Amino acid sequence: SAVISQKPSRDICQRGTSLTIQCQVDSQVTMMFWYRQQPGQSLTLIATANQGSEATYESGFVIDKFPISRPNLTFSTLTVSNMSPEDSSIYLCSVEPAGGYGYTFGSGTRLTVV
Amino acid sequence: QKEVEQDPGPLSVPEGAIVSLNCTYSNSAFQYFMWYRQYSRKGPELLMYTYSSGNKEDGRFTAQVDKSSKYISLFIRDSQPSDSATYLCAMSENTDKLIFGTGTRLQVFP
Numbered sequence: 001s002a003v004i005s006q007k008p009s010r011d012i013c014q015r016g017t018s019l020t021i022q023c024q025v026d027s028q029v030t031m032m033f034w035y036r037q038q039p040g041q042s043l044t045l046i047a048t049a050n051q052g053s054e055a056t057y058e059s060g061f062v063i064d065k066f067p068i069s070r071p072n073l074t075f076s077t078l079t080v081s082n083m084s085p086e087d088s089s090i091y092l093c094s095v096e097p098a099g100g101y102g103y104t105f106g107s108g109t110r111l112t113v114v
Numbered sequence: 115q116k117e118v119e120q121d122p123g124p125l126s127v128p129e130g131a132i133v134s135l136n137c138t139y140s141n142s143a144f145q146y147f148m149w150y151r152q153y154s155r156k157g158p159e160l161l162m163y164t165y166s167s168g169n170k171e172d173g174r175f176t177a178q179v180d181k182s183s184k185y186i187s188l189f190i191r192d193s194q195p196s197d198s199a200t201y202l203c204a205m206s207e208n209t210d211k212l213i214f215g216t217g218t219r220l221q222v223f224p
């Protein structure tokens with residue numbers, strides 16, 4: 001299965017600032033996904049990123065708040081913009097494996113906004 | 115009502131016990147069912163993948179899907195302390211968007 005490297009693993013940020021999270025995959029993948037995992041809640045899909053097209057956002061998430069880049073088939077970034085304490089969460093990227101069965105996740109970025 | 119319901123636990127069992135983890139769901143269009151294991155400060159790791167109804171076994175793990183009852187289960191036999199983690203069920207209508215349960219925290223004590 002694909003190996004995902006996600007950076008940073010954790011960060012503490014001031015409110016009002018932005019953080020860009022990087023996701024690097026060791027193989028080419030068509031679709032990359034960004035999830036948020038808040039304490040005590042299920043993983044929630046933020047957006048789907050296909051190479052060469054704009055990301056598709058789920059209800060409740062907007063591009064101005066969570067801009068995504070997908071410059072090639074192995075890399076994507078998620079930016080959390082104008083952060084507030086409510087953005088404190090774990091952010092995970094995920095890819096669909098070549099066989100199409102299940103998904104592989106990165107180890108996540110633990111974000112704390114103070 | 116949430117699309118996927120999962121008891122958050124925590125579930126605490128002695129080593130060697132049989133563990134049963136469950137999820138219920140409301141969307142009858144779900145066809146793909148997965149169980150993920152997530153250790154503390156790690157990303158979810160795929161454990162089991164099932165398409166439609168039936169059972170699937172992999173070592174000490176058995177996944178069951180009952181679409182008529184909208185109920186899925188994961189059984190862990192001969193549980194080990196290394197099985198202590200949060201177990202997440204996930205499901206989808208097709209092979210893209212996954213809907214996750216909130217996860218059940220399992221603690222296996224020696």
